[in-house]
Structures are given as C-alpha cells and as structure tokens.
Amino acid sequence: MASNRNGAYDSNLAVAFLWPFTTLMWGLFIFVLLGCGAIILALFFAQYYWVDPVEASDMLFKTEAARVHALSANGTLRLIALTNFTSQWTYWLFFQATSLHDAMYAYFNHLTVNRLDQVYLTQFVGRNSREIYIAMNIIQVYGLRIGFLITFIPLLFLVYVIAGIDGLTERYIRRACAGRESADMYKIGKLSKLLLISSGITFYLCTPINLNPYWLIAILVISVAVGTRIQWQYYKKYL
Secondary structure: OHHHHHHHHHHHHHHHHHHHHHHHHHHHHHHHHHHHHHHHHHHHHHHHOOOOHHHHHHHHHHHHHHHHHHHHHOOOHHHHHHHHHHHHHHHHHHHHOOOHHHHHHHHHOOOOOOHHHHHHHHHHHOOOHHHHHHHHHHHHHHHHHHHHHHHOHHHHHHHHHHHHHHHHHHHHHHHHOOOOOOHHHHHHHHHHHHHHHHHHHHHHHHOOOOOOHHHHHHHHHHHHHHHHHHHHHOOOOOO
16 A cells, blocks of 8 residues: 555656656647648648749748738837747758758759768659748748747736636626526536637648738637636636
8 A cells, every 4th residue: 555655656746847848748749730730731722722832832921021020110029039039940840950951952052962862852852842842931931920829828818817807706796696507608618718729729820821810819819708707707606
C-alpha cells in the first residue's frame, strides 16, 4: 500500500514538473499541423481555383504584409515587430530548418553541388519548384496571421473576465431565487464557445484568401462573451 502511494506521489510530482513541456509540445504539434493544413489547402487552390498560382500566392503575401505596415503607420509598431517575428520563425521552421530554402536557392542559381544533392535538386526540387514556392509564400502568410491573433489575446482575456463576472452574478441571483438547474446549458455554453473559437481560428489561418482579421476578432469576441456568460450563469448552484 505504501509503495502504491509513493508511486502515485512520484507520478503526480512528475506531472507537476513536466506539464509545461507537454503543453509546449502539444502547442508545437498543433502549430505544425495547422501550417501543413494551410499548405495543403493552398495547393488545392493552386490546382483548381487560382488561374496563376504563383502570382496569387505572391499577391496574398503582399496584401497581408501591406495590412501590417498600414497598421504600423498608425502607431502600432509592436504589431509589425510581432508579426515579422512570427512570420520569420514560421518560415525558418518549415523551410530553413528542413533545408528546402537552401535547396531552392541552389536550384535557381545553378550552384555546384555533389551528385547526391544534384539528384535531390533535379528529381524533387526541380519538379516541384512551383509548389514549393507557393508553400513558401503561404507559410509566411500563416505566420503573419499567427501574429495578428497573438496581439488580440489580451482583448479576448478581458472579454472572458467581464463575461465570467456577469455570468457568476446571474448564477448567484439564480441561487438566491431558487432558479432551475441546467447542466446542459452549462455544457452548451462551454462547448459552443470552444467549437466556434477553434473553427474560426482554423478557417482564418488555413484559408488562402484575403481575409480581414477584424471580422474574425468580432466573431471571436462575441463567441467568448456569449459562451462564457452562459457557461458561468448555469454553473452548479450549490458547490
């Protein structure tokens, strides 16, 4: 019995110390997964939707970058610094760390490489150079949009706190007045909020079309406000 308690204690201690690393790994996994989804969707658009895929991907990247510079001209210099960092880091993770950036540079500049690298350049990079170039543009757009979303996290947190306080106030009124219990409404508020936020963010990050981020932020703010209020309003009356 004592050994079981010691084992459980050691396991809980390990979880307490390792949870930041597991959270970081899961976050990185979701980050890479969404980036791969953005590339796959962009290649689908290049195959069936865009007339000139290279020009369309270039235009999309320039439009997103111009939006950042337009906002920075109004005094939000932190936004351009953050979006540049997220875009460059995302590009490094997907293309520089995987040597695709160097391979594309060597291929288009006809650099002298060894025989094995020459096979790699001609058989993979040469045949898929257009798709790789499109993916390079799209992944930078993905990084810029990540930066946009990060800048709005304080606003969403503020909305969550205000809506949570309002919902808890309604909960205390309901408890004092012997209002009805509704565990279903609590779950609906919680799950609908998570569903709308995750689907909205995924759509914004992965869709290779020109999207105004403020529409997304408006939808996220409304989802957080309504979902959080319902969630805490119908929280259990008696703990």
